[in-house]
Amino acid sequence: MKNEILEFALALADAAEAEIMPRFRSCTVNWKPDGSEVTDADRRAEEVMREVIARRLPGHLVLGEEHGGPQGPTADPLWILDPVDGTASFAVGLPIFGTLIGYLERGEPQVGVIHFPAMGETVYAAKGSGCWVRVRGENAKQVKVSATTELRQAFVSACSASPSDIDPPKSGPAYKLSALIPKTRRFRFISDCVQHALVAQGRIDAAVDAVMNPWDIAALVPCVEEAGGVVTDLEGIRENIVWRPNLLSSSNPALHKQILKVLAGQG
Amino acid sequence: MKNEILEFALALADAAEAEIMPRFRSCTVNWKPDGSEVTDADRRAEEVMREVIARRLPGHLVLGEEHGGPQGPTADPLWILDPVDGTASFAVGLPIFGTLIGYLERGEPQVGVIHFPAMGETVYAAKGSGCWVRVRGENAKQVKVSATTELRQAFVSACSASPSDIDPPKSGPAYKLSALIPKTRRFRFISDCVQHALVAQGRIDAAVDAVMNPWDIAALVPCVEEAGGVVTDLEGIRENIVWRPNLLSSSNPALHKQILKVLAGQG
Known part of the structure; x- marks a missing residue:
């Protein structure tokens, strides 16, 4: 079926x-x-x-x-x-x-x-x-996803600088994207679903998107997870992932955890 | 010839x-x-x-x-x-x-x-x-370039957040990219020469790149200028443009001036 x-x-x-x-x-x-x-x-x-x-x-x-x-x-x-x-x-x-x-x-x-x-x-x-x-x-x-487990060795992307601490939202959390950028080996802005498709292929190591809708998320989840990767929202929650307001895809739990920490201002 | x-x-x-x-x-x-x-x-x-x-x-x-x-x-x-x-x-x-x-x-x-x-x-x-x-x-x-002359109506891109006030360089000026982003109608990060090619075609209104070499700049200049646009470095200098360390392409002098001002922290 x-x-x-x-x-x-x-x-x-x-x-x-x-x-x-x-x-x-x-x-x-x-x-x-x-x-x-x-x-x-x-x-x-x-x-x-x-x-x-x-x-x-x-x-x-x-x-x-x-x-x-x-x-x-x-x-x-x-x-x-x-x-x-x-x-x-x-x-x-x-x-x-x-x-x-x-x-x-x-x-x-x-x-x-x-x-x-x-x-x-x-x-x-x-x-x-x-x-x-x-x-x-x-x-x-x-x-398959990449084998990179250390943030300082990782190629990380984000879709946009908004909203984040760089261009803060009127209300709600301002993720510390500016703290993440200098901690990576390579950081690029890569558009929308493209960045998560690259994570699934092991071409980059992690991808951040601070504004997601169910139609942005649903298709990505099986792709990243079946490639061996991890998806949660920016607070680390996987439950009801399709209905979360944002997304982090990464190659493995170790890298995922480091990125969540930096985005929360604790890294 | x-x-x-x-x-x-x-x-x-x-x-x-x-x-x-x-x-x-x-x-x-x-x-x-x-x-x-x-x-x-x-x-x-x-x-x-x-x-x-x-x-x-x-x-x-x-x-x-x-x-x-x-x-x-x-x-x-x-x-x-x-x-x-x-x-x-x-x-x-x-x-x-x-x-x-x-x-x-x-x-x-x-x-x-x-x-x-x-x-x-x-x-x-x-x-x-x-x-x-x-x-x-x-x-x-x-x-031809676009007709947009007001920054608040403009679609502006940058190649990267580095170096800028978002991810400052170890030495040299930190352009106020974070001030530019919220002043535009639409801001996206668009890679390298692509963004300047879009300015020349009137598909976006201006493009910023804070790290350029002669081989990044030389081909862009005739394209943007022959399309009716303006190119200078991020301080507004056109002289010896090929040998400048960075580049701003935009659709017209009015828009160009507003962007230079914001990047210099005066906008």
């Missing part, structure tokens, strides 16, 4: 790609109330994925960035969709955006697909079957 | 691509003394470009990131090459790296090529002939 769900999720990603790619570099960008971008590619790709799910799996629930859905944990089978994660990149014509497809049973992510249509690359996992990457035109390969 | 030089520069970019792309996602990464990455792709692509220049234009000088050259202004015709700008991205398998080719006469950049082999995109300019972008398989289009 799980493999059938994974195959179906990969087909969903192809359906989204068919809506997204003709609009890449040429679509109109509009602004949502929070100042973030939205395009016809986002809306149409989500609609098409919803249609395919409704036709084939009519009993399943769907939550998507553009057209809503359940606002909290549910026991029913649930698809969580982000048609274009990294719309800011998409909107300026950069290929570093991805379609995120997560499938949950009894609240836990079972299958995750991170598909990069403009890069021709897909990272995907089903619980218990490992994490795989497929580059267009090549065979899929199983991938 | 200038068009011949531009055609030759575009051919150099193709020669570099032939060395770079077979190594993308599969090459070995080594570390330079400053902690940055270097690969066989960097070395081989520069060697090939040098061979092509030596054969066709034996009187011309060459400065390249990997194999050196003149360390300051020269009156002779000078090619300045960065085979892979954004080696950190290249090394983790992200397509947001570019080959930079600048051509100078009497110390001034005359021709610039920013070629993104893995994105299939080239931004290029020759002095007096405008800035152009060519996407693989499509016709070239002339591009």
Whole structure:
């Protein structure tokens, strides 16, 4: 069953790609109330994925960035969709955006697909079957996280400096990103889902994102965990991870713990 | 003559691509003394470009990131090459790296090529002939910078938080990047030459890089200026721009001035 769900999720990603790619570099960008971008590619790709799910799996629930859905944990089978994660990149014509497809049973992510249509690359996992990457035109390969356990040896990324102590939020915690940067071997800002896909492939060692929604998180969890890595929110909590407001992915518990400590101002 | 030089520069970019792309996602990464990455792709692509220049234009000088050259202004015709700008991205398998080719006469950049082999995109300019972008398989289009003149309306990027007041250098000025971020409409970190290529295309409004070498700068100058934009170092100096240690590209003098002020802690 799980493999059938994974195959179906990969087909969903192809359906989204068919809506997204003709609009890449040429679509109109509009602004949502929070100042973030939205395009016809986002809306149409989500609609098409919803249609395919409704036709084939009519009993399943769907939550998507553009057209809503359940606002909290549910026991029913649930698809969580982000048609274009990294719309800011998409909107300026950069290929570093991805379609995120997560499938949950009894609240836990079972299958995750991170598909990069403009890069021709897909990272995907089903619980218990490992994490795989497929580059267009090549065979899929199983991938694993890196072996780096020391922060001073680690290549760490964050999606953005906001919100953190660098650009503090109006309310809520200001994570000590400025303390983390000089403690790493290498630090780069890498966009959105891309950074977590790199952790899963062992290409970088850890990735921080201080603003996440369920549709940003669901697909990443099986990929990073099946690659041998760790995901929690920025306070170290794994429970109900899909509904947490932020995310840290890393290669192993030792590195994970060091990063949480520094972000909390105790490192 | 200038068009011949531009055609030759575009051919150099193709020669570099032939060395770079077979190594993308599969090459070995080594570390330079400053902690940055270097690969066989960097070395081989520069060697090939040098061979092509030596054969066709034996009187011309060459400065390249990997194999050196003149360390300051020269009156002779000078090619300045960065085979892979954004080696950190290249090394983790992200397509947001570019080959930079600048051509100078009497110390001034005359021709610039920013070629993104893995994105299939080239931004290029020759002095007096405008800035152009060519996407693989499509016709070239002339591009212009954006019309945004107010910082609070601007999409601004920086390459990195280091060095700035966020991750201060051991010596030298700490630009107030943390003050700039909240004053923009949208701020993102965008890698290396990519951000300046986006300014030239009017896709973002300004780009800051606090650590630049001649091979990072030379190709960008004709592109941004021929697109109607402004380039100076972070103190506002345009003279001998290729030899300055950092760079601000922006769409117009009004926006440029506001950003310089904020970075200097006066905004």
